[in-house]
Amino acid sequence: xxxxxxxxxxxxxxxxxxxxxxxxxxxxxxxxxxxxxxxxxxxxxxxxxxxxxxxxxxxxxxxxxxxxxxxxxxxxxxxxxxxxxxxxxxxxxxxxxxxxxxxxxxxxxxxxxxxxxxxxxxxxxxxxxxxxxxxxxxxxxxxxxxxxxxxxxxxxxxxxxxxxxxxxxxxxxxxxxxxxxxxxxxxxxxxxxxxxxxxxxxxxxxxxxxxxxxxxxxxxxxxxxxxxxxxxxxxxxxxxxxxxxxxx
Numbered sequence: 001x002x003x004x005x006x007x008x009x010x011x012x013x014x015x016x017x018x019x020x021x022x023x024x025x026x027x028x029x030x031x032x033x034x035x036x037x038x039x040x041x042x043x044x045x046x047x048x049x050x051x052x053x054x055x056x057x058x059x060x061x062x063x064x065x066x067x068x069x070x071x072x073x074x075x076x077x078x079x080x081x082x083x084x085x086x087x088x089x090x091x092x093x094x095x096x097x098x099x100x101x102x103x104x105x106x107x108x109x110x111x112x113x114x115x116x117x118x119x120x121x122x123x124x125x126x127x128x129x130x131x132x133x134x135x136x137x138x139x140x141x142x143x144x145x146x147x148x149x150x151x152x153x154x155x156x157x158x159x160x161x162x163x164x165x166x167x168x169x170x171x172x173x174x175x176x177x178x179x180x181x182x183x184x185x186x187x188x189x190x191x192x193x194x195x196x197x198x199x200x201x202x203x204x205x206x207x208x209x210x211x212x213x214x215x216x217x218x219x220x221x222x223x224x225x226x227x228x229x230x231x232x233x234x235x236x237x238x239x240x241x242x243x244x245x246x247x248x
Contacts, residue, residue, distance in 0.1 A: 039113035039124075046115055046122055050078050058132075062092065068124060076112055077128070081121035093121040100125075108161075148193075151200040152237070158208070159233040162226055180209050204236040 047053065049068035057065045057077060062085045068076040081093060100111035100123070115122040179187050185202050188209055192200055211232055214224045 041113045041115045041122070041124060043115055043117040043120055043122075046078050046124065049076070053078075053080060067127070075127035077109070077125045079123040079125060086119055086121050090121065093123075096123065148195045151196060151204075155204065155208075155233060155236045159230065159237065162229040162233055181213055201236070207232055207236055 046068060049070050050066040053064070053066050055067040055069075057067050059065065063079045063081050066078045066080065068078040070076070085092070097111065097114065109126040109128055111123060111125060113124040115124075176191065179191055182188070185206060188205055189200075189202065192198075192205070211224070211229055214222075215229070217223050
C-alpha cells in the first residue's frame with residue numbers, strides 16, 4: 001500500500017475489464033472457509049487461446065503476458081512464468097495466487113484460473129482493455145496530454161486500493177527514502193508528477209507521505225492497520241478545496 005501511495009504521487013488508470021469466460025466452475029476454499037470460484041485450465045486450452053503463446057501483450061521481471069482469445073470471443077490475459085523461474089520454487093507463483101484470491105475490487109484484475117501442467121506456472125487473469133497503471137503512466141503509447149489524472153483522482157485511487165486490501169517491493173521505497181522522510185513539504189513537492197502542473201494539495205501530500213512512511217516501518221507491528229489508511233485518505237477527500245499554491 002505504501003508503495004502504491006508513493007507511486008501515485010510520482011506520477012491509476014481506471015480499468016474497465018471485459019470478461020465473462022464460460023467455464024465449468026470448480027470450488028476451492030480459503031483459510032476462512034469462504035468458497036472461491038476457480039478453474040484449472042489445460043495447457044492445450046491456453047496454447048490454443050494464445051496462438052501457442054505468440055500473441056504477446058507484455059513482459060515483467062519473471063513472466064510474459066499473452067492475449068488469450070477463447071472460442072466464444074471472450075478475452076483474458078495469460079501470465080506465464082519464464083522458464084528459469086519454473087525451474088525453482090513455486091513459492092512466488094503460489095504467493096501471487098493467494099493475493100489474487102483474497103483481494104476483490106473493480107479496479108484490480110482478478111484471477112480467472114490457472115494451469116500447472118507439464119511444469120508450467122500459468123495464470124489466467126481478467127483482460128483489461130485500458131491496460132495497466134504502468135502502461136498508462138510510463139509508456140509512450142499510454143500517455144496522452146489530455147488525460148493526466150488530477151490530484152483528487154489519484155487520492156481516490158489510493159483510497160480504493162486501501163479499501164480493497166482491507167478485504168482481505170522495496171526498491172521504490174529505498175530510492176525515495178531521503179525525500180519521503182525529510183518532513184519538508186518543499187522536498188516532497190518535487191516528487192510530484194510534473195504533469196499535474198502543481199495542482200495538488202500540500203496538506204494532503206503530507207498525509208500521504210505520513211501513511212507511506214508508517215507502512216514502511218521495519219517493525220511490522222508498528223505499521224498502521226488498513227482501516228487507519230482508509231480513514232486518513234477519506235479525510236483528504238473531505239477537504240472542500242485544494243490549496244493549489246506551490247510551496248516551492
